[in-house]
Amino acid sequence: MTLRVLVLEDDREIRSLMQSSLTAEGFAVQTAVSVSEAKALLQHTTPDVVVLDLGLPDGDGIELVHAVRKRYSLPILVVSARHQESQKIQLLDAGADDYLTKPFSVGELLARIRVALRHRGTALDAAVKVHVLDDLHVDLTRHLVQCRGETLHLTPTEFKLLARLVRSAGRVVTHRQLLSDVWGAEFTEHTHYLRLYMAQLRAKIEADPAEPRHLLTETGIGYRLAVV
Amino acid sequence: MVYVLAVVIASYTLSWKESVACAIGSVTAFNFFFVPPRLTFQVDSQEHLIALFTMLLVALVISHLAADLRRETEAARLNAQRAGQLQMLATDLASASTPEEIAALGRAALDSAFDGPCVLALCEPQAEQGFSADLPDSLRNAMQCCVNEAAVLGPGTGRWPGLDAWYLPLGSKGQMSGAVCVQSANSGDHSGREHAQALCSLLGQALWRVRLTSTVLAAQQEAQRQQMQSTFLAAISHDLRTPLAAVVGAASSLQTQRDKLSSSEQERLLVSIVSEATYLSTLTENTLQLVRLTSASQVLNRDWESMEEIVGAVLARVRQRDTKRRIKSRVPEHLPLIQADPVLLAQLIGNLLDNALKYSTDAIDLSVSANAHELLVNVKDRGPGIPHEQVHTLFEPFSHTDRTGQRGAGLGLAVCKAIALAHGGSLTFRHRQGGGSTFTLTLPVDAQQPEKEQV
Numbered sequence: 001m002t003l004r005v006l007v008l009e010d011d012r013e014i015r016s017l018m019q020s021s022l023t024a025e026g027f028a029v030q031t032a033v034s035v036s037e038a039k040a041l042l043q044h045t046t047p048d049v050v051v052l053d054l055g056l057p058d059g060d061g062i063e064l065v066h067a068v069r070k071r072y073s074l075p076i077l078v079v080s081a082r083h084q085e086s087q088k089i090q091l092l093d094a095g096a097d098d099y100l101t102k103p104f105s106v107g108e109l110l111a112r113i114r115v116a117l118r119h120r121g122t123a124l125d126a127a128v129k130v131h132v133l134d135d136l137h138v139d140l141t142r143h144l145v146q147c148r149g150e151t152l153h154l155t156p157t158e159f160k161l162l163a164r165l166v167r168s169a170g171r172v173v174t175h176r177q178l179l180s181d182v183w184g185a186e187f188t189e190h191t192h193y194l195r196l197y198m199a200q201l202r203a204k205i206e207a208d209p210a211e212p213r214h215l216l217t218e219t220g221i222g223y224r225l226a227v228v
Numbered sequence: 229m230v231y232v233l234a235v236v237i238a239s240y241t242l243s244w245k246e247s248v249a250c251a252i253g254s255v256t257a258f259n260f261f262f263v264p265p266r267l268t269f270q271v272d273s274q275e276h277l278i279a280l281f282t283m284l285l286v287a288l289v290i291s292h293l294a295a296d297l298r299r300e301t302e303a304a305r306l307n308a309q310r311a312g313q314l315q316m317l318a319t320d321l322a323s324a325s326t327p328e329e330i331a332a333l334g335r336a337a338l339d340s341a342f343d344g345p346c347v348l349a350l351c352e353p354q355a356e357q358g359f360s361a362d363l364p365d366s367l368r369n370a371m372q373c374c375v376n377e378a379a380v381l382g383p384g385t386g387r388w389p390g391l392d393a394w395y396l397p398l399g400s401k402g403q404m405s406g407a408v409c410v411q412s413a414n415s416g417d418h419s420g421r422e423h424a425q426a427l428c429s430l431l432g433q434a435l436w437r438v439r440l441t442s443t444v445l446a447a448q449q450e451a452q453r454q455q456m457q458s459t460f461l462a463a464i465s466h467d468l469r470t471p472l473a474a475v476v477g478a479a480s481s482l483q484t485q486r487d488k489l490s491s492s493e494q495e496r497l498l499v500s501i502v503s504e505a506t507y508l509s510t511l512t513e514n515t516l517q518l519v520r521l522t523s524a525s526q527v528l529n530r531d532w533e534s535m536e537e538i539v540g541a542v543l544a545r546v547r548q549r550d551t552k553r554r555i556k557s558r559v560p561e562h563l564p565l566i567q568a569d570p571v572l573l574a575q576l577i578g579n580l581l582d583n584a585l586k587y588s589t590d591a592i593d594l595s596v597s598a599n600a601h602e603l604l605v606n607v608k609d610r611g612p613g614i615p616h617e618q619v620h621t622l623f624e625p626f627s628h629t630d631r632t633g634q635r636g637a638g639l640g641l642a643v644c645k646a647i648a649l650a651h652g653g654s655l656t657f658r659h660r661q662g663g664g665s666t667f668t669l670t671l672p673v674d675a676q677q678p679e680k681e682q683v
Contacts, residue, residue, distance in 0.1 A: 085529065085571060103509050192532035192678035195565055199534060203561065210536055210543075210559035217541040220529065220571040 003117065004028045006047040008038045008064070009079070010056050018051065021106040022113075034058045039067055046072060049113055052096070054080040054087050061087075062094050069095040075116035079104070085220050092174045092221065099172065099221075115170050115227070131166040133226060136205060136214050138166050147205050157182065158201050161194075165215070170227035172218045198223065231258065231283070239291030240298055247295060251287030255280055303419065310423045313341060317427065321434040327405070330438060334398075334408070334431040341423060344393070344411030350435070351375060351406050359407075370395045371407035378404065380425060383415035396424055398432040405435035456522075459625070467511055471504040478504075514639040517575070518625060521646035528569040528650055532678055535563050535596055535603055538570050542578045543594075550585060558595040564673045566603055568651055573671075576647045576655070577605060579640045580667050584609040588664065603671045610664040614657065622657055644669075 005027045009015040019029045030047065032038035035058050038050075050068060052061050065076055078091045078099040088099050097116050100109060131138040137146040140163050145152045154162065160182045165173060176188045183193060198217075202209035216224045231254060239247035260269060263276050271277045317337045324330045331348055338346035349371060351359050358375075359368050370388075374381050374395040381387045382394035394413040398406040408431075410424050478497040486494065536559050543557060577594075584592045588611030595606045614622055625642035641655075648655040653671040660666045 103506075190678075192565055193680065195532055195534040195537065196680050199536060199561070209561070210540055210557055212540050212544075216544065217537040219538065219541045219574045220569075 002026065002028045003049065004030065004045065004047040005113070006038065006041060006045075006050045007031045008033075008035070008051065008056065008061075009053040010034065011053070014053075017106075018109070021109070025110055027113075035061065035064050038064055042068065046074070048074055049116060050074060050076045051109075051113070052076055052078050052091075054078060054084050054091070062091055065091055065094045065096050075113075077109075077112055077116060089174055089176070089221060092172060093176050097171050118170070128167050128169060131169050131225065133214060133228075138162065140166060145205075148207075152204050154201070154204065157197060158204070161197055162201060162205075165223060165225040169225045172222050172224045174222040176222075178222065194223075231287075235287045235290050236294055239294035244291070244295045247291040248288060251284065251291050255284045255287060258283065307419065310341065310419075310426075313337060314423075314426055314430065317430055321430060324434060325438065325441075327435055327438055330431060330434045331406070334427070337427055338408065338410065338424070341427065342410050342420070344413075346411065347409040348398075348431075349406050349408075350398075351404065367409060371409065374407050375404045380421070382410075382421075383413050384418065384421060389415065394421060394424055396428040398428055399436055400432065403432070403436050405432060405439065456625075468508065471508050471511075474504045475501050475508070511639065514643050517643050518639060518646055521643065521650055528572065530567045530569055532565045533568045533570045533573070534565055535559070535573075535605070536561075538573050539577060539594065539596060539605075542574050542581065546578060546581045546585070549582075554585065554590070555581060555592045555594055558593070560596065560598075563596060563598050564603065564677055566671055567674060568671065572647045572650070576644045576669065577607070579644050580607040580669075583640065584611065584665075587611040598673065600675070601673055603673050605669040605671075606666060608660055608664060608666045610660070610662075613659055613663060613665050619657060623655065 003026075005022055007015060007018050007022070007029060009018060009031070010033050015031050015033070019031055022029045030041060030045065032041055033056075035056055038052075050064075052064060054061055061078070068074065068076060075098070076091075076096040078088055078096045079102060080088050080099060081102045092099065098112055100112055129140045135148045138144070143159070145154055145159070145162065161178065164178055164181050175191050175194055178194060179188045179190060183190065187193065198215060199209070202212055202215050205214055206212045214226050216226050218224055234254065235247075235251055238250040242250065256269070259271060259280055260267065263280065264272055271280065317333060320333050321330060324333060327350055331350055334348050335346065338348065347363070347367060349359050349363060351371075358372050361368075363371070370381065370391065370393075373388075374397050377387070378397050378399075378401040379385075379387060380394060380396050382391045383389050385394070388395075392412065394410045396408045396410070397404060398408060408424070408428050414420070478501045482489070482494060482497050489497070539557060539559055543555065546555065547553070581592065581594065584607055588609040590610040593606065593608040595608075597604050597606075623641050623645040625639055645655045648669055648671070651671055653669065656668050656670070658666045658668070
């Protein structure tokens with residue numbers, strides 16, 4: 001089955017570059033230059049992935065994220081220049097799945113699309129209950145975390161934090177999402193909780209907490225549980 | 229004698245009319261009670277009549293003299309008070325640095341010196357632009373006229389004596405900063421007007437001083453900005469042209485001669501395009517970052533950050549180029565959290581590590597340590613180090629410390645330094661014992677660390 005990608009990018013060069021390299025990889029590519037055009041396209045077709053550039057001429061990518069999220073659970077990748085952190089976070093909070101920073105290589109784009117598709121696929125089948133990578137084994141139903149063959153004892157908060165990351169394994173989870181899901185909506189500004197609990201979790205899980213293998217930091221954005 | 233004492237006290241403490249009334253009253257009472265025939269207003273003998281008139285005359289003269297004395301004492305007290313106020317205002321004005329502060333001090337001084345409502349308004353030095361339209365028309369016109377004539381208007385000044393208020397200019401001709409209106413002015417009150425003029429002259433000088441200072445500062449900043457811009461342009465035009473030429477050359481060669489080129493040559497051209505374009509992209513990024521960091525409006529996205537995490541994220545990126553794992557990191561547990569912009573700090577540490585990888589071939593030490601006030605990040609390499617004559621320009625943009633022939637616009641370290649400074653920290657270079665370089669980033673640590681929630 002051919003996977004369909006909707007590319008929303010206002011720059012002609014980058015749009016045609018993405019189109020040709022994604023087509024070469026076997027995707028069926030549709031392109032749009034504005035939010036309104038993308039919305040019109042979404043009326044007729046349902047893509048498998050949306051790649052969305054920040055800073056479109058007719059306004060807010062966030063509007064499109066909301067429009068897509070209302071009807072589909074397909075993955076949305078945000079492409080942005082550096083220094084657009086706050087907008088990027090807004091889109092991730094609104095339900096975008098991942099982001100790429102310009103300038104990016106075609107290889108990077110393809111890898112992100114593959115990860116997004118794979119995990120969206122499993123997320124659709126059933127909520128992720130088990131996460132295994134290298135020496136880390138997490139089973140959410142059995143409340144079990146094993147590392148290097150040993151069972152770890154996590155505090156309730158540590159477990160909730162890890163579980164939240166496991167449910168979005170491979171995808172970036174913003175500070176705000178983590179704080180609101182683990183501590184509650186009124187704690188979304190308490191980033192220091194995350195710093196402190198993340199340090200505790202890493203001390204228990206990581207072989208070298210200063211150079212984590214599993215609990216990756218997305219500087220200024222959030223965290224990501226490694227899947228590869 | 230008792231009578232004279234009473235008259236003196238009365239005339240010193242009461243007003244002139246009251247004291248005259250008091251003198252007449254007391255002579256009449258003396259007549260009534262003590263001059264025969266007693267308990268009548270009649271006076272029998274001529275001697276008594278003369279004595280009574282003499283007493284009245286003495287009383288009137290004394291009361292007049294005493295009233296004069298009192299007036300002078302009061303004038304002296306008022307003068308002393310005004311001199312004190314002038315001195316205090318001068319002291320306060322010395323530390324004021326904006327026209328608004330000076331205006332506030334001026335209003336306070338005028339209000340305490342005069343009873344009537346006082347208005348102080350600032351204007352632009354070009355008198356035509358005038359005063360704010362918020363003022364009532366009559367007030368604005370009078371102030372404008374006062375500024376245009378650079379003279380005091382109002383009662384007792386010979387200019388516009390029909391007004392009921394004094395209008396005083398702030399500043400001298402050609403250096404006008406505003407005007408003051410003192411209500412309910414009295415044409416005879418010379419010392420009051422002089423005091424108002426003295427206050428206004430102090431305020432005018434202070435306003436002009438502040439205006440000059442800000443003009444000089446603006447001129448300096450503008451000169452600095454232009455200097456920076458021309459340095460930037462000169463450096464960028466050189467640094468952008470070379471890689472651009474390489475990209476265009478390689479790409480056009482692939483476009484026109486692809487069939488004639490062997491696949492390895494094609495590959496070489498492609499690699500060159502990618503690496504030159506990447507270099508251009510880094511250069512652009514650094515230039516923009518530097519402009520942003522040195523502009524006054526730069527606002528950091530600060531949050532509570534963990535240096536352990538920042539270093540971890542940087543290493544995850546840098547390790548892609550450090551396949552032999554030359555970077556040895558030592559990051560202790562339980563480092564204090566810092567209020568910082570993590571993206572910028574990651575860029576700083578990443579730049580230092582990239583440089584170390586580029587300019588050296590041995591192991592690179594990355595270590596973090598902390599004390600009660602500071603967090604220190606050290607990056608040490610065993611590279612060729614920095615020549616002594618280049619150390620002092622090392623952190624300046626486009627200083628072209630062309631180490632070992634490697635290309636670099638010398639922007640990276642300037643950006644690093646700007647990031648450290650923006651965080652209230654510092655970035656320093658030392659020659660490393662036994663050869664190589666040590667870069668130390670020092671960041672301030674808040675004594676007030678955030679607390680974990682109570683669960």
